[in-house]
Amino acid sequence: MTGPDAPDALRATGLGFRYRARGGWTLRDCEFTVPRGRITALVGRNGAGKSTLLHLAGGLLRPETGELQVLGTTPGTPQARARVALLTQEKPLYPRFTVADTLLLGRKLNSSWQQAPAEQIVREGDIPLHARVGELSPGQRSRVALALALGKRPELLLLDEPMADLDPLARGEIMATLMSEAAEHGTDIVLSSHVLPEMEQTCDWVLLMRDGRIELSEDADELRESHTVLTGHADQDGALAGQGVVHSRTSGRQMTALVRRHGPLRGDWHVERPRLEDILIGYLQADAPARPAPAERTEAA
Numbered sequence: 001m002t003g004p005d006a007p008d009a010l011r012a013t014g015l016g017f018r019y020r021a022r023g024g025w026t027l028r029d030c031e032f033t034v035p036r037g038r039i040t041a042l043v044g045r046n047g048a049g050k051s052t053l054l055h056l057a058g059g060l061l062r063p064e065t066g067e068l069q070v071l072g073t074t075p076g077t078p079q080a081r082a083r084v085a086l087l088t089q090e091k092p093l094y095p096r097f098t099v100a101d102t103l104l105l106g107r108k109l110n111s112s113w114q115q116a117p118a119e120q121i122v123r124e125g126d127i128p129l130h131a132r133v134g135e136l137s138p139g140q141r142s143r144v145a146l147a148l149a150l151g152k153r154p155e156l157l158l159l160d161e162p163m164a165d166l167d168p169l170a171r172g173e174i175m176a177t178l179m180s181e182a183a184e185h186g187t188d189i190v191l192s193s194h195v196l197p198e199m200e201q202t203c204d205w206v207l208l209m210r211d212g213r214i215e216l217s218e219d220a221d222e223l224r225e226s227h228t229v230l231t232g233h234a235d236q237d238g239a240l241a242g243q244g245v246v247h248s249r250t251s252g253r254q255m256t257a258l259v260r261r262h263g264p265l266r267g268d269w270h271v272e273r274p275r276l277e278d279i280l281i282g283y284l285q286a287d288a289p290a291r292p293a294p295a296e297r298t299e300a301a
């Protein structure tokens with residue numbers, strides 16, 4: 001089901017999780033929605049909790065507190081498994097199987113299996129169908145794992161750094177295939193990656209994690225609209241009171257700041273519209289979540 005009444009691609013309320021061996025909370029108080037029809041960039045520093053969140057969404061882990069829904073269903077249930085595909089960093093494949101055997105297994109296990117997109121991904125990588133998976137390079141194995149995930153023709157595709165070991169040309173091809181899948185079949189994609197420039201053209205929703213919490217879950221264009229990069233004399237930083245300063249740095253007398261605009265700007269600034277990449281880097285560089293404007297603090301008090 002799509003349209004305004006369709007369940008969200010992802011919805012979390014009070015979501016918390018901890019690994020038993022570790023003790024402390026890995027995810028805490030996560031509240032967010034990702035609407036349908038989006039290609040989502042899942043970003044955050046190493047250890048922020050991205051893989052854990054994707055494992056929960058794929059049904060490999062269970063929440064300790066709260067709830068996470070995928071397409072309106074509980075992850076890991078047969079209904080969710082039929083509609084959601086998760087590609088983890090481990091990319092579990094049978095090394096003794098040939099590529100053809102691997103795709104055949106995908107076909108046998110999935111009633112919605114589509115051979116054509118799966119084979120396309122493999123052929124684009126010049127991977128012989130008779131090659132054994134265990135003898136492929138890591139990048140080639142990534143391709144086969146992606147082929148398996150796409151062949152399932154999922155409604156929601158969860159990808160955990162799927163292209164980390166692919167060469168730049170392969171990355172471009174895979175991205176293009178993912179985009180055309182999303183456009184043709186309305187596939188929702190959540191893509192965890194540290195390669196921010198790749199997110200610029202492809203992603204239209206951002207899920208940004210910090211220390212196990214969700215800091216942003218927002219439309220990419222709204223983020224671009226609401227943020228500004230300011231450059232000016234450092235002695236006027238007081239003029240930024242009331243703005244949401246995400247991150248700033250001073251070099252000599254010059255200050256550069258990424259700001260979430262709240263009302264008119266004071267001071268004498270050179271103003272630039274940031275790319276999505278600039279915004280994400282600003283949030284990742286910040287030591288703490290962006291300060292709310294004082295007006296909001298007053299309301300909340």
Ligand SMILES: Nc1ncnc2c1ncn2[C@@H]1O[C@H](COP(=O)(O)OP(=O)(O)OP(=O)(O)O)[C@@H](O)[C@H]1O
Pocket residue numbers: 019021022026044045046047048049050051052053
């Ligand atoms: N199986 C596990 N057992 C115990 N702790 C774990 C396990 N997997 C991850 N963690 C811990 O949970 C935290 C979040 O890890 P996670 O892999 O979800 O982060 P991430 O954002 O995906 O990181 P990266 O960008 O490095 O892939 C980290 O502190 C990590 O050490």
